[in-house]
Ligand SMILES: NC(=O)c1ccc[n+]([C@@H]2O[C@H](COP(=O)([O-])OP(=O)(O)OC[C@H]3O[C@@H](n4cnc5c(N)ncnc54)[C@H](O)[C@@H]3O)[C@@H](O)[C@H]2O)c1
Ligand SMILES: CC(C)[C@H](C(=O)O)[C@@H](O)C(=O)O
């Protein structure tokens with residue numbers, strides 16, 4: 348990145364991915380221009396549709412090219428769950444997870460905030476403002492498994508969760524640092540160490556050890572099953588949650604639901620050591636059920652673009668986007684607005 352140019356990779360993907368990405372770019376371009384920044388974009392056609400057309404998921408030369416960019420804006424990928432033309436998991440593993448793993452996105456940052464004016468399915472949600480720091484490169488996502496005696500009545504399938512001291516420690520330290528910078532300074536480890544004793548104890552010991560470096564941060568622990576209860580009955584109790592890859596996936600969809608819906612939930616796949624570009628994307632998927640109809644809410648993608656700017660050091664521009672989003676969501680009355688109408692309104696409010 349030069350002082351005035353952002354070298355941006357854009358992967359719009361499948362389904363509603365291109366629809367919401369177009370709106371995020373609309374807002375990003377305007378916010379960047381206001382800062383005197385040039386947004387130099389390179390678009391990459393990747394995803395389930397691209398695989399159907401070419402048989403390519405993420406070629407090595409494309410990955411090498413992506414590595415040279417400052418940052419990546421990602422839409423969403425994936426086929427409809429019932430689409431039998433595409434092997435289940437192929438695009439998720441060989442494209443999205445390959446990006447997260449290859450680019451060492453060990454912090455999967457997923458903020459949850461209940462904006463005023465946004466309806467929550469909870470009767471009395473209280474104030475909700477927490478972040479989930481989800482580990483992004485390990486856990487049961489690593490593809491360490493296999494099948495014995497496939498297709499027989501004696502089939503055995505394994506899916507091993509990989510947790511390294513290095514991987515757990517760096518994400519736990521990141522979560523403590525984020526907690527130390529927030530007003531409430533509270534960290535909750537979410538795991539399941541009563542059953543997953545090997546991985547769970549590593550996570551628990553690591554939290555106890557790293558906590559010594561952050562005496563100002565209080566910390567507690569919840570098993571994942573109990574955490575889902577509190578996410579619905581008392582979400583205000585959370586400030587920073589640190590958790591593994593799979594628990595983090597599940598709890599952030601729940602967190603999105605209690606804070607007004609998946610259309611508002613943003614995320615960053617962050618390489619905190621900055622050895623490769625980080626990648627920003629909405630938490631949601633390609634939503635085949637509403638794709639191509641301009642029904643998708645682009646707010647999550649727009650807020651992901653704000654996180655992207657913040658990561659690059661343009662916190663002021665990020666705050667401006669958030670302020671425009673807050674004004675827009677506060678003005679929503681439940682009536683239908685197209686994807687592009689929402690993008691236009693937020694861009695205009697900047
Ligand atoms: N990061 C990603 O690219 C990502 C994330 C999750 C799922 N996926 C993939 O997406 C495909 C569909 O997955 P799914 O149906 O389980 O999850 P999904 O998030 O795509 O959709 C779940 C539900 O939420 C709705 N929804 C999602 N985003 C929305 C938005 N912006 N506005 C309004 N409604 C929205 C959808 O219409 C659907 O009813 C699968 O192939 C899956 O693997 C990709
Ligand atoms: C599509 C899938 C690989 C992905 C995940 O499980 O991380 C998605 O659900 C998400 O939350 O970004």
Ligand SMILES: [Mg+2]
Pocket residue numbers: 596597600630
């Ligand atoms: Mg998910």
